[in-house]
Amino acid sequence: MGGRQRPPRARNPRQGKPAGNARRADSRVEFARIEGYLAWEAEVAAAERDARAFAAQFPWLPAAERENLEQAYTADRLRYAEEVVDRAVERCRRLAARYRAECRRICTRWAALCLSVTVAAALFAVVPAALRG
Numbered sequence: 001m002g003g004r005q006r007p008p009r010a011r012n013p014r015q016g017k018p019a020g021n022a023r024r025a026d027s028r029v030e031f032a033r034i035e036g037y038l039a040w041e042a043e044v045a046a047a048e049r050d051a052r053a054f055a056a057q058f059p060w061l062p063a064a065e066r067e068n069l070e071q072a073y074t075a076d077r078l079r080y081a082e083e084v085v086d087r088a089v090e091r092c093r094r095l096a097a098r099y100r101a102e103c104r105r106i107c108t109r110w111a112a113l114c115l116s117v118t119v120a121a122a123l124f125a126v127v128p129a130a131l132r133g
Contacts, residue, residue: 047077 051073055066 043081044074044078047074047081050077 048070051070054073055061055070058066058069061069
């Protein structure tokens with residue numbers, strides 16, 4: 001078949017990781033890239049296989065037209081697969097942002113609760129001593 005479309009865009013790794021985890025984070029990113037590449041190549045192979053099967057249903061077409069049909073089918077399928085992957089990535093990004101915001105909100109509440117308890121404990125320790133003296 002003709003030229004393949006590009007694989008879906010790779011996700012940017014997080015920035016600002018601690019130096020001790022840098023190698024582990026780099027290897028995770030590399031494994032994710034390899035996995036993405038292999039998944040995309042499997043999708044390309046499946047699209048080409050399905051395109052050949054589809055074009056085989058039209059045995060009366062000349063070979064050149066059948067090949068054009070296969071290429072069009074493959075391109076359309078890969079375009080659709082890329083859109084699906086892009087939508088999934090965008091959904092993951094939205095969920096990650098939502099979960100980060102929720103985590104920040106919970107951490108803020110927890111910090112406020114701890115500060116309140118500390119202030120209350122300090123007041124209970126200081127006020128009776130101030131009233132006695």
